Amino acid sequence: MGTYEEFNQYVERIENLNEVMGVLHWDQEVMMPEGGINARAMQFSVLSTMRHELIVDNKLSGLIEEMSKYGGEEERSIHREIKRMHERAMLIPTELIKELSQLTTRSFPMWVEAKRKSDFKHFEGMLQLLIEKKCEMANCIDSNADPYNVLVQDYEPYLSLSSIEEILVNLKESLVPLIKKIREEGEDIKETLEGNFDLQNQKFLSEDVLNLLGYDWSRGRLDMSPHPFSMGNVFDSRITTRFEGENFVDGLLSTIHEFGHALYTLSLPSEHYGTPLCGDMGMIIHESQSRFWENHIGKSLAFWEEILPTVRSRFPKMEFGSPERVYKMVNRVKLDNPIRVNADELTYHLHIIIRYEIESALIRGELQVSEIPAVWNEKMEKYLGITPENDSVGCLQDIHWSHGSFGYFPTYSVGSILAAQISHHIEQEVGDIGELIRSGDYQYLKNWLGENIHKHGGKYTTPELIKKAVGEDIKIDYFVGYINRKYAEIYEI
């Protein structure tokens, strides 16, 4: 085998092992009987060890070195991604990877139990260990760098932490006063869309909406799981969602959110399957796609004008009123909600910012684990005027830290900022997105996203891709303009 073929074989194996682990993960969340976890854990261990051995193989070092001399633009992008993966992995001792893997396996049930009992103490020691090990990992990768910066790169490798932090700081400055103003001066929207919504009909409604948006069922499926997610590749990109009996809106918006992820995946360049070119460019781009569909389509007035007859036909006994009324309730700022995943477009980001401020301080050694509950509640009060009833709906609500995921949360907010920028850019080109929705023309939007973002796959780095798509760097201005306009209208302020 020549260098080129040999390098490609590594790439193909690494990428396909990732895909296989994706299928196993989906199966575990959606289909696997509970007892299966014993076998599944060992299957994951074998696959991830074999994948790690491939990535840190000394032979691959040589191939990466040799391959750096060759290739066109696409080959160079594959090379860039594999080199990054390889160099990062080479710096982390295998022993540490094993320790981290074992820790996260053990920590998940402890977090579940702590959350159930609303007992932070039950999780505190484990969280302490996880943070220590993650800091150790960051230190191995780059002992001179800010450890939080190093960890964020697992989720967003190319956009600098300084630009991410700038966005978060500006977001807080814009949102805290806006929410305060809504609280003090805004119309008091007391009504909600709560009622009694049959789960089977909620599933049908989600299918209706996926049909409307043009989800390709020949390459996907919709199932239910406790935590909605999307999984897959360009040939097979599945969605999960969750439904609650009293509330059909959150489940439907989850479906639309995951549709955005799946649409990205399904529009990647299939001819490059098995290489990073047919992969996404990190979590910020991914979240920009899901948030675009969730917020700029699923929470728009035009969408509710179009979809309300279908909603009525699925729930003929419920009263909805006018589309304008429903739109208002869908977008109501939940001034008393302590839970991130139930939050609206405004408070959502403050939930994220609290997590970001706490996790970055923990990783930077500026905060002790034992201080988390107090600091959490303090920030909740300060930014949102809410004091969570207990830690279960407070600092224990999210799964991420129990997975050892520190640095993931910011991608949610930054993705939303980018979604607003993309939305603005599309409107500059074509005019009001609401008009496209009213004419049922989702194809235009899908083509635009496909041509400007999806089809590039892993070719360009995040900043390059953003510049290609919207002609400039990521900027918070469009988001700030958008929410100020939107909420001024809704709350008549």
Added chain:
Amino acid sequence: MGTYEEFNQYVERIENLNEVMGVLHWDQEVMMPEGGINARAMQFSVLSTMRHELIVDNKLSGLIEEMSKYGGEEERSIHREIKRMHERAMLIPTELIKELSQLTTRSFPMWVEAKRKSDFKHFEGMLQLLIEKKCEMANCIDSNADPYNVLVQDYEPYLSLSSIEEILVNLKESLVPLIKKIREEGEDIKETLEGNFDLQNQKFLSEDVLNLLGYDWSRGRLDMSPHPFSMGNVFDSRITTRFEGENFVDGLLSTIHEFGHALYTLSLPSEHYGTPLCGDMGMIIHESQSRFWENHIGKSLAFWEEILPTVRSRFPKMEFGSPERVYKMVNRVKLDNPIRVNADELTYHLHIIIRYEIESALIRGELQVSEIPAVWNEKMEKYLGITPENDSVGCLQDIHWSHGSFGYFPTYSVGSILAAQISHHIEQEVGDIGELIRSGDYQYLKNWLGENIHKHGGKYTTPELIKKAVGEDIKIDYFVGYINRKYAEIYEI
């Protein structure tokens, strides 16, 4: 790492890669959207190549050599299985494995098309190629041996082909005259259980029966697929079945058949998961378990006495008559049925024997591929008095050859023979199985099978295991006695 740990790592990896491929296979058959096949094919290719590389690794040769000096009974069984796998794989050139893998990927859709059009010519060239490649493989493994014998060992590694063939020959000698006698002298059972059976209620009925038999839902699940199968390991053993609207019996018996497979898997020694000790001992033992439950339980009078009230409650509009009547119709010899999977306990084996006679002659070079349709129909007429309407319901009906599986069919019949022997042995110990069924005491049967067969996993070879379980070698006599008694009564001959 010491020799022991290193050897175990190979074992763990090989076994877990098998398990992972099992999950992917289940997903593909039951859940995967059609487009997913493009990615799945590459995933399988990567996993099976990596698995093959592990098995033929020169380092493993050395470890096998060293390990031959150590170990207790269990370690020696692991060693025996890995050594067998390794030695067999070492003899097959990697190039041939790739060729065969590509051939079988291409041949499946050609077989589907040929069957659809009932056009044997469409499949003939491909089948010719498959046979040539399989013969080449057999020749690589042992150029002095009977090539059919070599191929059978992929499905049954330890029971000799001569004893398998002896069983098949004796089966034919017993069954052809019995079927002739039934045709000529037997009561003409014209009634059938055909009707209109709602598929959802058929699924509920399958679940009812699985509950009755004590299927462990925490380690399994029931789904539908075109070809029923079971998949998994001791922690996660899933069943699929199929339902037809006009006939509820075949689907229910498929469920019970697959339950037998799953029960075996679920009762393997879980402490040895990730080694061949927690694996099955080949297809004959596996089929003996599925056939035991399907034939000796699911087709018994006692079972229909017990289950008929449940059947009636699931299909309240249908007329069933007495349990005796239903029992007769369930066991009716289908003298005009050309399809193996719909066959009864008698004609089933002649369907198998036809396939065995043809495939063994093909592999031994005693028959040309072009002669298959004519020889098939000739044998069908001779053994069963049936001439299939066309090749679609004749020599193209089964998937096996399109997978390159030559030597698999005999395990179905031999497994049934063993099931009758096991059933006889249990009755010698405890008396009439019908009485156990009537008392709802399936636990006794499950314990017996668990203690005497399942818990041994891959510890003993097939002949050793049979001897341990029933105290003698496999013998056809019990089966012959059983069917003669059963059918003499049903047909009053």
